[in-house]
Amino acid sequence: MTDGRPRPVHVLGWGATTALGVGCSAGVEALRAGTRPVATACRSPHLAPTPGEPLLVFEAPVEGADLHGRARFVVDSATDEALGMAPPSRGTIGVFAGTTGGFFVDGEHVVLEARRTDPTAWPPFVQRGAGELAAHVAARLGATGPIATYSTACTSSAVALASAARHLRSGTCERAVVVGYDLLSSLTLHGFRSLLLVDSAPCRPFDLERAGLQLGEGCGVVVLGTDAEGPYRVEGSANVLAAGHLTSSATDGSTAEAVMAGALASSGRSPEEVVTLKAHGTGTRDNDLAEGAGIRRLFGTPPPFSSLKGAIGHTLGAAGAVEMALWLAALQAGFVPASAGFSALDPEIGVSPQRSLVPAPRGTHLFNAFGFGGSCIAQVVCDA
Amino acid sequence: MREVGILGASTVGVPVDAEAYRERFANRFRRVGTYVEAAQLGAAGVLDAHPGLPRDLAVFIGTGLANLDTIVPLIEAIFHPRAPRCSPLAFARSVGNAAAFYVAQAFELEGPNVTVSQEEISFEAALLDAWLAVRSGEVEHALVGGLDVLVDGDGAQRVRMGAEGVPGTVAAGAAFLLLGAGGPWVLDEVRIGAFDPLDGVHPEATVLRGWRAGGLEVDGPPVEHRLFGTASGVRFCEALNDERFARITHVQRHREGPWARISARRR
Numbered sequence: 295m296t297d298g299r300p301r302p303v304h305v306l307g308w309g310a311t312t313a314l315g316v317g318c319s320a321g322v323e324a325l326r327a328g329t330r331p332v333a334t335a336c337r338s339p340h341l342a343p344t345p346g347e348p349l350l351v352f353e354a355p356v357e358g359a360d361l362h363g364r365a366r367f368v369v370d371s372a373t374d375e376a377l378g379m380a381p382p383s384r385g386t387i388g389v390f391a392g393t394t395g396g397f398f399v400d401g402e403h404v405v406l407e408a409r410r411t412d413p414t415a416w417p418p419f420v421q422r423g424a425g426e427l428a429a430h431v432a433a434r435l436g437a438t439g440p441i442a443t444y445s446t447a448c449t450s451s452a453v454a455l456a457s458a459a460r461h462l463r464s465g466t467c468e469r470a471v472v473v474g475y476d477l478l479s480s481l482t483l484h485g486f487r488s489l490l491l492v493d494s495a496p497c498r499p500f501d502l503e504r505a506g507l508q509l510g511e512g513c514g515v516v517v518l519g520t521d522a523e524g525p526y527r528v529e530g531s532a533n534v535l536a537a538g539h540l541t542s543s544a545t546d547g548s549t550a551e552a553v554m555a556g557a558l559a560s561s562g563r564s565p566e567e568v569v570t571l572k573a574h575g576t577g578t579r580d581n582d583l584a585e586g587a588g589i590r591r592l593f594g595t596p597p598p599f600s601s602l603k604g605a606i607g608h609t610l611g612a613a614g615a616v617e618m619a620l621w622l623a624a625l626q627a628g629f630v631p632a633s634a635g636f637s638a639l640d641p642e643i644g645v646s647p648q649r650s651l652v653p654a655p656r657g658t659h660l661f662n663a664f665g666f667g668g669s670c671i672a673q674v675v676c677d678a
Numbered sequence: 679m680r681e682v683g684i685l686g687a688s689t690v691g692v693p694v695d696a697e698a699y700r701e702r703f704a705n706r707f708r709r710v711g712t713y714v715e716a717a718q719l720g721a722a723g724v725l726d727a728h729p730g731l732p733r734d735l736a737v738f739i740g741t742g743l744a745n746l747d748t749i750v751p752l753i754e755a756i757f758h759p760r761a762p763r764c765s766p767l768a769f770a771r772s773v774g775n776a777a778a779f780y781v782a783q784a785f786e787l788e789g790p791n792v793t794v795s796q797e798e799i800s801f802e803a804a805l806l807d808a809w810l811a812v813r814s815g816e817v818e819h820a821l822v823g824g825l826d827v828l829v830d831g832d833g834a835q836r837v838r839m840g841a842e843g844v845p846g847t848v849a850a851g852a853a854f855l856l857l858g859a860g861g862p863w864v865l866d867e868v869r870i871g872a873f874d875p876l877d878g879v880h881p882e883a884t885v886l887r888g889w890r891a892g893g894l895e896v897d898g899p900p901v902e903h904r905l906f907g908t909a910s911g912v913r914f915c916e917a918l919n920d921e922r923f924a925r926i927t928h929v930q931r932h933r934e935g936p937w938a939r940i941s942a943r944r945r
Contacts, residue, residue, distance in 0.1 A: 342757055386871070394773065396795075405757050413759050423743040424774065424795035432935055438872035441935060442803040445744065445774030445795045453792055457807055464810045466871075481749075484756045485769030533790035535737070537782040540770050667775035668782065669791060 303459045305526035305675065306469075306519045308619035309375025311368050312512035312606045313352035317375050318623035321606075325624055325631045326651065330605055331355075332496045332508060342406065342480040344487050350496060351478055352510035352607030361403045366430070368513045369475050373431060376515035376619070377471070385468025385521045388439035389432040390458040392451025392474045394611040396424035396443065399479045431473055439467035445611065447665035448574075450474065451514065452614025456531040456673060458518055468521040474615025475513040482509055482610060489541070491578050497608075498635035499575035499601035500582045500647050507576045510607020514616030526622060526659075529674045530561025536668040542580040549670055550588025554660060557672035561658075568597050569657035570630050572621045573647065574664045575601020576608055577635070581664060586643030593645075598655075600648045604634030614663045618675070621661070625654040682812045684942060685819075685861035687915040688723025690716050692827050692850030703784065710771060710780065712827045712850075713745035717777035718784045720823055720854035725785055728856060734789035736817040737778045740804030740911070741825045742797050744774040777825055790817065798888075799870060799930055800824065801853065801911035802938035806868040812857050819858035824911030826850055853911035855918075863918055867941040875929040875937040883941065884923050886913055888930035914940055 309317065313331045314324040324331070334348050356364050401418075408415035422429075428443040440461060444454040451474025458470035476482075486492050486509060493506035518528060534553045536543045543549040558565060574585055589596050602617050609616050624631050633647035656677040663671050694715045702722050709715065717739065725731065752768045773779075775793040782791065790811075796803040801824030808820035827850045857865065879885060888910040914928045927941045 342762060345762070388871075402753075402757075405753075409757075409759070416754075422797055425742065425797040425800065428796060429932065429935055438936070440803070440806060440870040441932070442794050442796050442807070442870075444792065446778075446791070446793050447773040447775055457792065460807065460810050460814070460816070464814060466806075466810070466869075480756055481753065481769075481772070484762070484764035485752075485766070485772070488764040488766040488769055490766075533792070535778065535782045535788055535791040537779060537786070537788065540776075540779060665775075666770060666773045667779040667791075669775055669778075 301463050301520040303462045303518050303520060303528040304522060304524040304678065305516060305528060305622065306381065306522055306524040307376040307379035307517035308515065308622050309372040310512060310514040310616050310619040311354055311372045312609065312616055313354055313510055314606055315355060316371050318619055321620045322623045322627045325605060325620065326629065328632065328634065330496055330634050341478060341483060344483055347494065349483060349487065349492055350508050352508060353478065354511050362400055365397055365399060365477055368477065369431065369473065370434065372513040372515040373471065373473065376517045380517040381522045383469045383519060383521055386439040387435060387437040387469040387471060388458065388461055388467035389428045389437050389441045389471050389473065390454040391428040391431060391443040392454035392611050392614060393424050393427050393443060393476055394445060394447060394450060395476060395479055395481065396427040399477045402480050427473065427475055431471060435471065446669045447667050448610050448613055449663040449665040449669040449671050450611030452663035452671045452673060453533065455516060455614060456533060456671060459528045462518055462520045468519060470518040472516045472518060472615055473513065474612035476610040476612045477511045478509055493577055496635060497577035497604055499577045499604055499633060500586055500640065500643060501636045502638040502640040504577045504579065504582060506578055507603065508607045510609045512606065512609050512612055512616050514612055514619040516615050516618055523678060525626065525678055526675050527678050529676050530557055531671060531673040532556025532560055534670045536670055541666050543584045543664055543670055545580055545583045545587065547584060547587025547591045550585045551591040553670040554588060554592050554662065554672045557660065557674050561674040563658050563674055565593050567658045568660050569655040570659045571597055571599035572617055572661045573599050573601045574662045575603055575633065577603060583643060585662060585664065586645055590644045596645050598630045598648050598652050600631050600633035602631060618661055628654050630654055679813050680815055682809055682857055682865045683859055683861035684863035684865050684918060685856040685858055686724035686727055687918040688720055688854050689912050689915050690720045690723065690852040692716050692852065694719055707784065711745065712747045713777055713825065714780040716827060716852040717781050717823060717825055720852040721781045721785060721821060724854050724856040725821065731819055733787055735787050736790040736808065736811060736820040737781055737787060738804040738808040738820055739778050739793045739823045739825060740800035741774065741793065741795055742800045743826055744795060745772060745776050745827065747827050748772045797932060799932045799938040802868065802870060802930060802940060805940065806870055808857055809865055809868040819856065822855045822857060824853040851912045853915040855915065863942045863944055865942050867939065870938045871936045873937060875939050879927045880925055883925040883927040886917060886926060886928040888913065888928060918942065
């Protein structure tokens with residue numbers, strides 16, 4: 295706090311390594327061109343084959359490294375890009391990460407490698423838990439502030455960003471490195487397939503014919519600070535738990551409306567001030583109905599909104615930071631991304647995302663994230 | 679800044695007492711696993727004494743390895759050498775925030791929920807977030823839980839986790855606190871970072887140490903199921919309920935990084 299007022303939290307840098315490429319500039323150019331690099335699963339040798347037809351996925355184009363090195367490269371490349379953009383700091387740095395599994399893929403790799411020589415081998419596979427992610431980043435940066443790794447399913451890095459803003463406003467650190475990360479893993483590929491939530495065609499968020507998601511992988515990093523000014527400010531958020539169902543929020547849109555309205559209220563903004571909305575938009579029937587209905591209820595006629603998952607897949611716990619990094623990079627490049635895969639309005643949803651690029655407006659931007667376990671979060675970021 | 683009070687503290691041993699679970703929840707819920715049951719019983723341990731709390735009560739859970747009782751069998755099934763399979767329900771329940779979800783369901787909560795996994799200092803990381811949120815007025819009350827489970831049975835899962843022969847790295851238990859205005863204790867400080875953990879500690883405070891190089895050091899009688907790093911909050915919660923203490927400072931070390939310190943005083 296300064297003079298009794300909360301410290302403004304500035305967005306100072308961002309970076310992302312996804313299926314669109316290493317770095318936000320590669321991602322922005324692909325979003326501008328409408329690229330959809332969906333691939334047939336799964337080239338990665340660490341992934342246990344799923345029964346039935348091969349799954350479609352969005353793999354990060356990182357070659358020439360073993361799994362351990364590949365995982366760290368994805369994290370480190372996004373971190374370095376974001377830190378390279380931010381002005382230097384003499385303040386205390388905190389690390390706030392979000393992930394569903396952290397470096398758990400290392401454990402899966404251990405099992406599969408052992409099976410090459412002994413098909414019944416059961417080596418130890420659980421290692422340090424999700425917290426290894428923030429520990430890795432903090433050790434690499436020499437960060438001396440608080441560290442925490444949030445694991446709230448697909449909202450993980452969005453929750454990390456909200457917590458980082460809380461820490462900055464409270465003064466526990468002056469810089470916060472927010473990291474969202476998840477790699478494709480056997481657990482999630484088998485799990486989403488078992489739930490019948492994977493589309494056999496490239497995913498179509500909010501579309502009438504949508505039939506599920508595709509998993510993606512990557513890392514997004516957003517650098518926040520109270521010791522310098524950046525092009526955007528984090529102004530507020532709302533975090534709501536919908537305990538009605540483990541894997542779906544209210545399809546009448548009431549929960550999505552409440553969390554978006556709560557985020558706007560926390561920042562003193564009104565729905566009329568929102569100029570873009572980065573939707574969660576997974577491509578599953580229930581998620582998109584719940585979110586789309588909420589958008590219709592809150593806005594009536596919504597501002598330009600899109601899902602990025604048609605272009606990068608669902609990066610799970612990484613999605614909050616990855617999608618914020620790419621969204622802000624696109625706005626800086628002068629456009630609002632189109633919602634890849636969308637073509638036909640679903641009358642039950644009643645609103646359509648962007649079919650094409652539109653010029654980036656200045657003002658208030660809203661970011662949604664929803665996850666298993668009833669986790670719902672929305673965040674407000676404004677042009678400085 | 680508001681003063682942050684500790685209104686209640688409870689601990690739960692793991693494996694949980696099935697009869698206690700059945701009695702408390704009166705068959706309202708099907709049993710879904712130790713991780714969830716420990717969370718619900720731990721939450722009941724503090725919330726039952728404070729009826730009438732608003733539904734937007736915030737929930738902060740700290741867990742080092744989350745719901746291993748679901749994840750380990752799920753991985754074993756997916757990597758089964760002859761017949762790989764995956765249960766959709768088990769997969770849905772494998773998310774780290776399953777405990778927060780089932781606590782919210784049991785107590786009809788709909789407020790903010792946060793689940794943190796930061797190895798040995800997971801409880802402290804969750805408590806720090808909750809303390810900041812209450813202190814700033816962002817939330818009125820916060821339920822904070824430290825939670826880890828290990829379904830060891832014949833020990834095979836302990837071996838599978840690489841924990842065999844490394845005492846203190848992984849075990850099981852739960853600790854819950856209710857934060858808000860009032861209560862018998864004041865939570866003066868929660869801190870995580872690179873600092874001297876004993877610098878500035880009140881001279882009258884009883885210092886509980888949760889770490890020493892190469893293993894875990896626990897003040898007081900070591901109880902096997904409470905020897906764990908991730909939910910070191912059990913020791914802190916036990917001290918809160920011990921009449922001998924007027925001030926407590928608990929210090930804990932992350933294996934390769936910062937210290938964590940919690941300081942509280944009796945009113």
